[in-house]
Amino acid sequence: MDLNFTPEEQDFRTEVRDWIAANLPEEIARKVRHDAPLTKDEMERWQLILHEKGWLTYSWPAEFGGTGWGPVKQFIFEDEMARACCPRILPFGLKMLGPVLMKFGSKEQQDYYLPRMCDGTHWWCQGYSEPGAGSDLASLKTSAVRDGDHYIVNGQKTWTTLGQHADMIFCLVRTSTEGKPQEGISFLLIDMQSAGIEVRPIQTIDGGREVNEVWFTDVKVPTENLVGEENKGWTYAKYLLTHERTNIAGVGKSNQELDRLKDLATSQKRNGKPLAEDPLFAARLAKVEIELMNMEITNLRVLAQAEAGGAPGAESSMLKILGTEIEQELTDLTRRALGRSAQALTPEVDETGYNGPHVAPEGFNNASGVYFNHRKTTIYGGSNEIQKNIITKMIVGL
């Protein structure tokens, strides 16, 4: 048993840390630190900086232009990025579609799409969920009917994250109604500029603008945009779901939030003493720190197993549950630590030219919004109830 990173891995961490310190624009880091929403330009700008360094594809194998790093190095990279308040790399192209194309896409699709998701040409979004097909994804109804060298797509996707910026969407569509629902699903790549596509915003509980409905009316999609075989889309989608193991728990991000919360608990006072010394608050803070500590080791155990080539099991689901619960607890404690000032809704404080009141301490102007927004994490990506179903199914096996 040796819980330490190797000297080489530790050097690697230092290299990443130094590079980020020298290259992450401060105005972007500040926004991330303050949980302020980033513009499309800011997200793209950071991805291009990473791309120029060759690190945007940090999770890709070398043969597809990736770094070829193993799970441990990927983890270290993600951990450093989160701690330094880098914007999160948009997962839809690089982490979701990319690996599917590498495994199931044609050579032409790989050559065409992979470079374009790195250089900023294509902003991808994920078109899986539908109003009637959330947890029960296989019941999806958006249809694709073959018509010569095209598919004609009709239906509606929903909850499409950042679809308002997207150039392309990868969709699960129904190509057959025979047999089990899973057996009639295909994986299709669709240009968002196609005639017949309409994007309608969905405003989130905190007033945010991150999800959309995407409507398809007789949208023509070339058959060459089919990934793999017709009616095999479910297999590809499932591959994608089990693929993510290094960052699903969000250890780096939670550690960064914990540090920030500890600082806040030191500056906020109750009865003239720092909140960090208030027995009730201190107990809450300690409990989440302990959970995070344990999860960090759980995550490393999974990594070590992945590094050794082990097949993924129930642990992705476990890390998803733990990671999201800890994240939610941290947003909850941050909101509480602010006391009355958490009631103020002044997210525009970080914008230039703002001259309204500064009710909450600097950097915490949107803590309630962040708390409400984070309710999503236990719902999306397979809700935590669904993850629990998966865990018992895999381990208890009934």
Added chain:
Amino acid sequence: MDFSHNETRRMLADTIERYLRDKYPLGPRVEAGNSDAGFQPAHYEALAELGVLAALFSEDLGGFGGEGFDIAVVFEELGKRLVNEPVLDSALVPGSILGLAGKTDALEEIIAGAARYALAAEEPQALYDLTDVETTANKSGDGYTLTGTKTVVKYAEGAAGYIVSAQNDGKLSLFLVAPDVAERRDFITSDGGRAAELSFTDAPAELLLEDGAAALEDAADRAIVALSAEALGIMQTIREMTIEYLRTRKQFGVVIGKFQALQHRMAEMLLEIEQARSAVINAANALGSKSGAEKARILAATKYSIGRIGQLVAEESIQMHGGIGMTWEYDLGHYAKRLIMIDHEWGDQDFHLARFIELGRAA
């Protein structure tokens, strides 16, 4: 033992319920609450006309109620429809203090809905502790001047006067300040409402109560009953929405209420809401029938319970709704936000738990 309300209170509840059902849809409330408007004055005035404000004060003060259960009945109904008209902040709280200070004219105007006042008691450095006050009062001629800052003063805009707490020669006194001598910075609250930060620099002030601590505590007690009842009303609406959703939303070919994982969560939520109702009854009863540490302990216990259960209900109901619960368009989120924010008013669950422990130790 009898847990039913008397005839007058039942009628009052019915009147409010009918008015809100017919005239108070959620859409305009959400819009007003999330813009500079803050609330809908016409509804506030209409509620005053229905006797809602008079129900909050005793007969000697010009009202027809003023007991714990009067307050609870009113606010439970307001909560059910997510009313953000400032009945608590502009009437109940300032009215209670002005009544104790013998300001009967001002109170009369409050009850008529003709004037609104605001309590400015909480300061940026204090976490809910209303005795943690840095604002100072200085004698000037036969009056006083105040200097200091108050935070999250609900519905300060449009108030006829501010009731301000300040350190006054070793005492915590309450003053009345004209709105035009304060610097006011308004903002929107995350549950849809209006508040302001107020700064006073040598602002002329009229002394209301030299020893203001007792009046503040009395206002806090009433506010806790009101807020807790409002939360209970909100929980009931959320309860109905969630039950309905579990009965109709289908996934995997069945309504999601068939999944035992959700049934047990729902059962937990249902039993906790009953606990919340008991806590509200306990507090409303204690307001007039108990005193001293015993009363204070019951009120702390209630606010703690409401904070804890409110959070559970808000979070669980969103979770059981899935994505739809995360949207602005669907009503649930607005109810959930208010429920969470109630924990940020008049002391949160930790504040009241600590208070409960302390009061128990002292007894």
